[in-house]
Amino acid sequence: MKKKNWYWVIALAFLGVVAGVILSQQYTSTSSTIEKEVPAKAEESQVDEEGFVEKGPGKRDDWFMTQKGYEEEEIPRDAFRKAVNQASDLRKMTSEEAPGALNQQWNFNAPSDIGGRVVDVVVDPKEQDTIYIGAASGGVWKSTDAGDTFESVWDDNLVQSIGAVAITPDGTLYVGTGEANPGGGSIVFGGTGVYRSDNGGESWEQIGLEESNAIGRIVIDPENPERVFAAATGPLFHEGEQRGLYLSEDGGDTWEKVLAGENETTGAVDIAIDSENPNRVYAAMWDRIRYPNKRQYGGEGSGIYRSEDGGASWERVTEGLPDSDLGRIGLAVSSTNPEKVYATVIQTSGYFEGFYISEDHGATWEKQDHPKNLANSQSSFGWWFGRNYVDPEDGDHIFVSGVQLMESKDGGQTWSATNGRKVHADQHGMAWDPKVPGRVYLGNDGGVYRSEDNGDVSREWIKATYEPYTQFYTLTVSREDPSRLAGGTQDNGSIRSWGEEGWNNYYYGDGLANLINYEDQDNVFACYQYGNCARSIDGGDTMINFTDETESDRRNWLTPLVFDPNDPSIMYYAGNILNRSTDGGETWEAISPSLSDAKSKDAYPFGTITTVAPAKSNSNTLYAGTDDGRLWTTNNLGEDWKEIEHEMLPDRWVTRVAVDPKDEKVVYATFSGFRSGDNAAHVLQSKDGGETWEDVSSNLPEVPLNDIIIHPKKRNVLYAASDVGVFVSPNGGKKWYSLGEGMPLVPVMDLQYHEPSGVLFAGTFGRGVYEIEPKGW
Structure with a gap:
């Protein structure tokens, strides 16, 4: 495999890690006691003379973009739309050739009380207590009870x-x-x-x-x-x-x-x-x-x-506005004095430039002496918000979306912010109900809130109770009790289905890798960005961070953390170095050299391990894949590592490696990065431990795969999760079919097969958790 020339330098991501961690602790209701905390440090981005953001080691999740558009290659112009059409065609083919695969039912599992990113809100002008909201990756929803519960429309x-x-x-x-x-x-x-x-x-x-x-x-x-x-x-x-x-x-x-x-x-x-x-x-x-x-x-x-x-x-x-370095701008007109127009201006870097007011219908503008809290509300990622709102009855009553919702009652002279413990961070949409004086709705990264006090940020905001559009990165299911689920979610931390009534948060940040010990369901693990992971022996009530016990120079946004399939006290954690624990994560030992390159710590891909797969049939055999397209294996628990090189292996980010539970030499590897005419594979299979490979992508849509699972008993049956749904192959990848009805066309990030019950669980990025019992498949 050719060596990589690392010259990647990608932008500061949309939420600095420190800000994310702090805000998560403020806005998330949690029962956890954090005994040891290792916050990642965010650093400011740097902007070149052309206005490009060049670097920032505190990046939030370039992980997502880098998977999709690997190294210097572009994502094809119509890639997503093409993949959606291909998925639709595959579904039609399935109904004709393998109706049994399609005639299975996906059912929504949970959660309904967490929420997710809501980008817009409107109020029905006729129907009482009725609103519509747009979920960022979850479709359009309707509430007929003043924003308490929602149904998909x-x-x-x-x-x-x-x-x-x-x-x-x-x-x-x-x-x-x-x-x-x-x-x-x-x-x-x-x-x-x-x-x-x-x-x-x-x-x-x-x-x-x-x-x-x-x-x-x-x-x-x-x-x-x-x-x-x-x-x-x-x-x-x-x-x-x-x-x-x-x-x-x-x-x-x-x-x-x-x-x-x-x-x-x-x-x-x-x-x-x-x-x-x-x-x-x-x-x-x-x-x-x-x-x-x-x-x-x-x-x-x-x-x-x-x-x-x-x-x-x-x-x-232009008069009164900056001459250059303009980024996103939010606009609003005074409701009672239309000569007055408000503008929130963000710099190219994402930092707040200023709050401007025009008193002459936008002809000229004047920058206001804004207080520090208004600037801080945009953090370093003001392009994530970009909307202003004005009270329909009072043109001097203004709201600016930001990490907090900012409110001014005096035309922009002074500002107050929402309490992070009462209202989730990252505001996007607002709407007043003309039928109910003082009623205002708010959409943010945590879902929907309602104010009966005209949006007063110091007063009570009521959160929706049923809003099933959570964005999952990862999912885990208890072997002992399939109703016991946990997962990592976008901007809602690591969440669990036990511990309190309904789902609740038990670890903060952007939730990423989550695990439940398959012999002791009170022994759980959760991580936030860049491998900051913790363990618990009381179901997550007390979390102990163990990151300092591991050895690595670089850790991916979603750092792999896995159990040995034969002994859950044996675990693997991977930065650029693979670490092994034999005491349930209390202590760790490095068992590999760096398995991935990086020109510097600022490079991206970071040069990290992205997937680890211990073999069930031979505990001495491990496989690992990296973000620079490398595959590795060891047959002696890391004493010797062999890089797997073969002309069939694409130069792509390795998203998952899965090993046949009965034969450690049978292995599947999935890759991300859209195909752009080079026929790069999605799924490859080796039957000889990586010596030779076969492309088993077959008729899959040209879309990144996020996960692959081998059926534990029917070894030729494969399940694959993609950005356009879940697919099943009954013959080891020779032919793929759409699996089941009832799941929206939503990205599926993680799959978990619950062997005792035969239920397959899917963690989606925008519609929560779905489950299916794929009988015969």
Whole structure:
């Protein structure tokens, strides 16, 4: 296998690790006692002369992006959409050739009381207590009880990534697919355009902008509901396509681009309309693109534009605004004094630039002497938020989305923040209920909240009780009791199904690797980003961090932590060096040299181990895969390591290695990185311990695989988790079929087969946990 030339330098990710850890402790209800804490240190990013973010060892999760677009290669322009179509075709083929695989039922398992990222909220203008929300990777949901419980009103077969939701006075819904919040590590998925429903979400019609990829905002003309504006932010990974501001004069039947960006990387992200003069429209344009080795979240195309003729013509307004280094901008017009316009301006780096006010309909702007807490609310990733909101009854009552929700009651002179212990971090959407004075809804990374005090950040916010759209990175199931589940989740920590009523948090940060000892279910393990892992012998009530006991120079965002399949007191933990414990994680010993390269600690891929697979049939045999496309094996518990080199092995991130439980020489390896004409494999099989390999990707969609499982009794039966669902092969990969009905078209990150019950569990990134009993498969 060819050696890698490491020259990767990728951006500071969307949430600094220290900030994430601190905020998680503030906003998460937890019963855990942390006896030992090893927080990772976040460092500031650096920006070059062109406005590109170049480095930042405190990156949050470039893990996601780097898997998808390996090294210097691009993600193909239509990769996600193509994969969705291929998955649909495979499902049709399954119904014809193997209906038994499809005629199985996936059932939602849990959780329903945690929530997940909500990017937009709208209130039904007619129905009492009814709202609609857009979940970042979980579709559109409806509540008829004032935001307490939610039900899905989105087609399971549509792309689940949502960017914006809007509603007309007669209740017609518009949804823009594809999340516009880019993230540092880009844990967002593209969309397939704009959809419309005139029956409360019972059915949806695709009405255009199929190539827009991400929609930042949809706004309805307050005097003419047939006039609909859509801010097309554009594909994150490519130039061009349908970037810009679009207007429909016929309720979405046709669209016209009324404002193009200054270059091929500029799209529209926000819109505001003067309620007294709807011909006066404001638009925030955003120059933003993600390259494999750089992130540009600002540039010469970023700025504020104004139209005085309903969008027919536009001028860029610049007086009083910064001349350069403009990133994302959020806009809002005063509800009681439309001459006053508010703008939150973020620098290219992601840091707060300033809060600006115009007193003359946006012609000139003045930077305010903002307090420190307003700047701090954006942390170093202001591009993750980008929306402002104004009280419909009081134009001086302003809200700015950020890590905390920021509130000003005096037109932006002073600011107060939500209490992190009462309201989850990372705010995205707000909406007032015109039928109930003082009622305001809020969407953030923790789900939906309601205020009955006009959004007062110092007063009570009521969290939804049923919101089943959690984003799972990992999942684990107790062998003794399959109702006992735990998993790592995006911005909601490590969560468990026991310990309190319902699901609850037991370890903080972004939850990643989670384990339940298969002989003692009170012995549990949980990690947050970059391998900060802890163990517990009381079901997670007391967590003891053991990271310092391990040896590695570099640790991946999702650091592997696994049990030996024959003895759960034996465990493996992998940074760039593989560590082994024989006492249940109390002490650790390094059993390998560095198995992956890195030019420096700032390089990415980091040069880390990404998957570890101990063999059940021979405890001396281990396999390991890395983020630089290497496979390794040892037959003597690490005394000697052999790099597996073969022309069939693709130069790709290794996502998983699985070993046949009866024969340690039979091994499967899965890889990520979209195929772009080079026919790089997704799944390879070796029957001789890695000496030779066969591509068993067969008819799988061209999409990264996140996990693979070998059936413990039917050794030719394989289950594969992908960004577009779960697939099954009854013949060792010669042919693949869609598995089951009932699971939305959502990324599946982790699979767990519960052997005593024969139930397969799937941890999804946006729709929680699903389960299926694949009889005959």
